Amino acid sequence: MTHRLIVTSCSVLVVPEQGPCRVETDQDILVEDGVIAWLGPAGSGPEAAGAETVDGTGLLAVPGLVNAHTHGPMTLMRGAAEDVSVEDWFNERVWPMEVNLTPADIGLGAELACAEMLLSGVTTFADHYFHAERIADAVVRTGIRADLAPTFFSSRGRAALEESAETAVALHGTGGGRVTASLGPHAPYTVDDADLVRLAELAKAAGLRIHIHAAEHLEQTESSLARRGITPIGVLERTGVLDAGALIAHGCGIVPEDLPTLAAHRDRTGVACCPKVYLKHALHPLTPVRSLLDAGVAVGAGTDGAAGHNTLDVWEAMRLIALTQKQAERDATWMTVSDTVLLATRGGARALGLGDRIGSLEPGRAADIVLVDLGGAHCRPVHDPVAALVYSARASDVRTVVVDGRVVVRDGRLLTVDLPALLAEIEARVPALLDTSHGRAVQHYDP
Amino acid sequence: MTHRLIVTSCSVLVVPEQGPCRVETDQDILVEDGVIAWLGPAGSGPEAAGAETVDGTGLLAVPGLVNAHTHGPMTLMRGAAEDVSVEDWFNERVWPMEVNLTPADIGLGAELACAEMLLSGVTTFADHYFHAERIADAVVRTGIRADLAPTFFSSRGRAALEESAETAVALHGTGGGRVTASLGPHAPYTVDDADLVRLAELAKAAGLRIHIHAAEHLEQTESSLARRGITPIGVLERTGVLDAGALIAHGCGIVPEDLPTLAAHRDRTGVACCPKVYLKHALHPLTPVRSLLDAGVAVGAGTDGAAGHNTLDVWEAMRLIALTQKQAERDATWMTVSDTVLLATRGGARALGLGDRIGSLEPGRAADIVLVDLGGAHCRPVHDPVAALVYSARASDVRTVVVDGRVVVRDGRLLTVDLPALLAEIEARVPALLDTSHGRAVQHYDP
Numbered sequence: 007m008t009h010r011l012i013v014t015s016c017s018v019l020v021v022p023e024q025g026p027c028r029v030e031t032d033q034d035i036l037v038e039d040g041v042i043a044w045l046g047p048a049g050s051g052p053e054a055a056g057a058e059t060v061d062g063t064g065l066l067a068v069p070g071l072v073n074a075h076t077h078g079p080m081t082l083m084r085g086a087a088e089d090v091s092v093e094d095w096f097n098e099r100v101w102p103m104e105v106n107l108t109p110a111d112i113g114l115g116a117e118l119a120c121a122e123m124l125l126s127g128v129t130t131f132a133d134h135y136f137h138a139e140r141i142a143d144a145v146v147r148t149g150i151r152a153d154l155a156p157t158f159f160s161s162r163g164r165a166a167l168e169e170s171a172e173t174a175v176a177l178h179g180t181g182g183g184r185v186t187a188s189l190g191p192h193a194p195y196t197v198d199d200a201d202l203v204r205l206a207e208l209a210k211a212a213g214l215r216i217h218i219h220a221a222e223h224l225e226q227t228e229s230s231l232a233r234r235g236i237t238p239i240g241v242l243e244r245t246g247v248l249d250a251g252a253l254i255a256h257g258c259g260i261v262p263e264d265l266p267t268l269a270a271h272r273d274r275t276g277v278a279c280c281p282k283v284y285l286k287h288a289l290h291p292l293t294p295v296r297s298l299l300d301a302g303v304a305v306g307a308g309t310d311g312a313a314g315h316n317t318l319d320v321w322e323a324m325r326l327i328a329l330t331q332k333q334a335e336r337d338a339t340w341m342t343v344s345d346t347v348l349l350a351t352r353g354g355a356r357a358l359g360l361g362d363r364i365g366s367l368e369p370g371r372a373a374d375i376v377l378v379d380l381g382g383a384h385c386r387p388v389h390d391p392v393a394a395l396v397y398s399a400r401a402s403d404v405r406t407v408v409v410d411g412r413v414v415v416r417d418g419r420l421l422t423v424d425l426p427a428l429l430a431e432i433e434a435r436v437p438a439l440l441d442t443s444h445g446r447a448v449q450h451y452d453p
Numbered sequence: 454m455t456h457r458l459i460v461t462s463c464s465v466l467v468v469p470e471q472g473p474c475r476v477e478t479d480q481d482i483l484v485e486d487g488v489i490a491w492l493g494p495a496g497s498g499p500e501a502a503g504a505e506t507v508d509g510t511g512l513l514a515v516p517g518l519v520n521a522h523t524h525g526p527m528t529l530m531r532g533a534a535e536d537v538s539v540e541d542w543f544n545e546r547v548w549p550m551e552v553n554l555t556p557a558d559i560g561l562g563a564e565l566a567c568a569e570m571l572l573s574g575v576t577t578f579a580d581h582y583f584h585a586e587r588i589a590d591a592v593v594r595t596g597i598r599a600d601l602a603p604t605f606f607s608s609r610g611r612a613a614l615e616e617s618a619e620t621a622v623a624l625h626g627t628g629g630g631r632v633t634a635s636l637g638p639h640a641p642y643t644v645d646d647a648d649l650v651r652l653a654e655l656a657k658a659a660g661l662r663i664h665i666h667a668a669e670h671l672e673q674t675e676s677s678l679a680r681r682g683i684t685p686i687g688v689l690e691r692t693g694v695l696d697a698g699a700l701i702a703h704g705c706g707i708v709p710e711d712l713p714t715l716a717a718h719r720d721r722t723g724v725a726c727c728p729k730v731y732l733k734h735a736l737h738p739l740t741p742v743r744s745l746l747d748a749g750v751a752v753g754a755g756t757d758g759a760a761g762h763n764t765l766d767v768w769e770a771m772r773l774i775a776l777t778q779k780q781a782e783r784d785a786t787w788m789t790v791s792d793t794v795l796l797a798t799r800g801g802a803r804a805l806g807l808g809d810r811i812g813s814l815e816p817g818r819a820a821d822i823v824l825v826d827l828g829g830a831h832c833r834p835v836h837d838p839v840a841a842l843v844y845s846a847r848a849s850d851v852r853t854v855v856v857d858g859r860v861v862v863r864d865g866r867l868l869t870v871d872l873p874a875l876l877a878e879i880e881a882r883v884p885a886l887l888d889t890s891h892g893r894a895v896q897h898y899d900p
Binding site for chain 2: 081082083084085086088089090091092095118121122125126282284285286287288289290315316317318319326328329330332333335336337338339340342343381383384385386387388389390393394397398400401402420425429432433436440
């Protein structure tokens with residue numbers, strides 16, 4: 007039997023593929039079996055008797071936000087690695103703490119991540135972590151959508167490579183299609199070329215893409231050029247990763263000579279920009295978003311993991327992209343409010359290879375709908391609702407969230423997670439998580 | 454009769470003058486006639502029978518945040534000047550719109566500003582605007598604390614100068630001491646030297662300070678050097694403004710040669726850093742916070758007006774200062790979470806000349822207390838509460854706000870403003886506010 011949901015009398019944010027967003031007022035959105043079936047003036051649509059109803063009066067429906075790069079389970083380490091250099095962040099704090107994580111911990115951290123994201127209107131995320139099967143469980147349980155990449159380092163050996171690929175293949179398409187998967191080599195500086203070649207072959211054979219950190223900052227690119235005479239993006243091309251289709255995390259070290267390479271693969275390449283962590287780690291320059299967009303490459307807004315970003319808040323990521331890109335380009339007129347919203351919706355969707363399924367509210371797309379309340383003192387008067395979304399709204403202005411046609415947050419309350427019980431379980435694990443007296447680490451950082 | 458208030462069983466954020474902040478758990482705070490009388494382990498304090506009680510269980514008490522520079526009434530223009538250059542922002546959007554403002558509008562905009570700030574835990578703000586008496590009314594009514602500077606341009610003439618000074622003198626000390634005042638010359642590029650000299654004399658005679666925009670960006674400094682052979686900070690020194698005591702807004706164009714001048718007046722000089730607007734206007738460099746702090750100058754966190762900043766959210770300003778200063782200095786280990794909190798509390802208090810009255814929770818200080826809930830999914834687990842305040846918390850995590858010993862926000866609800874009625878009044882004025890068909894402006898921008 008068809009499941010029908012109607013969101014009534016809301017305003018709708020229309021995000022075109024380019025150009026200004028606009029708002030249509032007093033609209034209904036009819037959803038059938040998880041897909042937007044009809045959208046138009048309130049009361050003028052097809053008969054919706056018996057449909058589950060969400061009253062959208064006074065609220066703005068926006069496409070569910072896409073978090074284009076994160077490590078969900080790292081919520082467990084939120085705030086545990088502050089005011090340190092990139093090297094110390096990896097070698098002294100995060101990679102030693104990760105030794106402590108059990109598969110069960112990863113499930114708990116992932117569930118908290120899903121909860122935080124759903125409550126803030128993020129309906130899809132691209133994840134890169136160990137024990138992705140535990141993350142998939144959390145995705146299925148909580149009702150969010152995700153593309154999961156099982157993290158692989160060459161230091162783990164070839165069997166682990168094959169296993170990570172098998173995990174991805176097994177996860178892809180589960181959860182009624184809400185879970186997709188990518189292969190997850192960590193980075194060109196932790197995965198050797200032979201392993202990248204093998205993973206690219208496996209990805210192509212399985213019809214999957216590759217999610218990888220690359221050219222995270224300029225020093226990595228310079229180091230790669232000095233050691234190997236090739237940029238990290240060049241390595242991705244040479245090993246077949248770009249050919250398979252890649253979601254590249256960060257890319258602050260993408261240099262002009264990389265752009266033709268990326269442009270040649272524009273139909274299957276995305277870059278996730280996560281500015282909060284770049285600023286926090288004192289990086290300069292930032293992701294060259296303007297050049298990437300000019301080259302036709304998809305760019306999405308990401309949070310990276312909460313051990314660096316502290317939140318998984320795409321509102322924050324989106325706002326910081328607008329602010330930092332204006333400054334980086336010394337041009338206050340670019341990265342407009344509409345272009346910024348585009349990155350966090352359609353841009354992220356394209357970057358994840360989901361550009362035809364999510365990212366905008368239109369018939370035929372998955373019903374990933376976020377109802378936002380712009381009525382707070384910090385948003386009013388609303389001269390420009392798009393500006394309000396980018397520069398005034400907070401994650402806490404999210405009222406109701408629908409993913410794949412299912413209401414998962416209603417009036418600010420998450421329906422799918424027992425949050426107090428989850429947090430209590432996590433708190434009990436905190437002392438063990440923070441203990442780095444073992445002196446070990448999952449990997450050494452020396453890009 | 455003594456009014457007594459007790460906040461029971463909260464955690465308390467201790468913000469020392471330098472070094473790491475710390476959290477004391479299970480504390481009571483006893484307030485008598487607006488002043489913190491006692492603070493210590495719950496249940497061990499003086500008898501508090503009959504005191505008004507606020508249950509702080511599970512909440513963190515932090516000093517009320519200080520917004521070191523804003524233009525409150527510009528909430529009316531929130532989001533009405535996006536994606537434009539600094540020149541167009543002033544000349545095409547904001548200064549033409551300001552022609553439309555009536556004194557009554559300014560009162561409405563100020564009341565909305567006070568409401569927004571109180572709801573987000575800002576208990577004190579430094580304001581710079583026209584019709585400051587209307588803003589004072591809003592401050593008194595809403596229960597917030599403010600230092601108000603009546604804006605003056607030399608284009609308004611000498612009578613307006615004297616009137617602006619008289620307004621400041623009349624306002625200073627009103628509202629039971631919650632209103633203080635400063636003189637408000639707009640900037641060295643809109644107020645001539647003779648007028649700055651006169652205002653500095655008036656300030657010294659009245660025992661008031663001066664709140665002024667200066668060296669807003671490097672191009673202003675370069676322009677001043679080219680036209681006059683002196684930096685804007687040099688102008689402030691030569692005209693006696695620094696001698697009177699100055700709160701300098703922005704200072705992104707403060708150059709190394711200015712530092713000895715500022716250091717010589719360190720006991721009475723503050724600089725307000727408002728990074729969101731600098732990024733939005735594509736400015737580079739930013740306020741040289743490290744050099745200023747090294748010179749002993751007080752630095753506070755500001756939002757500027759909502760026509761540029763879109764919110765009056767000091768949490769956002771504080772976070773952006775940490776992020777942008779780390780990047781600007783290419784040093785991830787400086788502007789620590791504790792140093793950042795300091796700027797938004799004690800730093801702002803000092804910058805406003807209120808360093809002995811507000812900015813920390815200790816006996817003898819005014820009882821400006823904000824209770825924050827770090828229990829949300831976006832803050833947990835809380836490995837480091839100071840990091841949580843800087844990098845995870847949102848304005849919406851503020852639960853209860855006390856100013857001068859009076860509860861003005863309780864459980865997220867503002868007790869002193871009828872917000873729906875206020876917003877309805879403002880909405881009715883929106884078409885008139887946005888109409889710039891008159892072709893006039895309050896001033897022309899050409900620094």
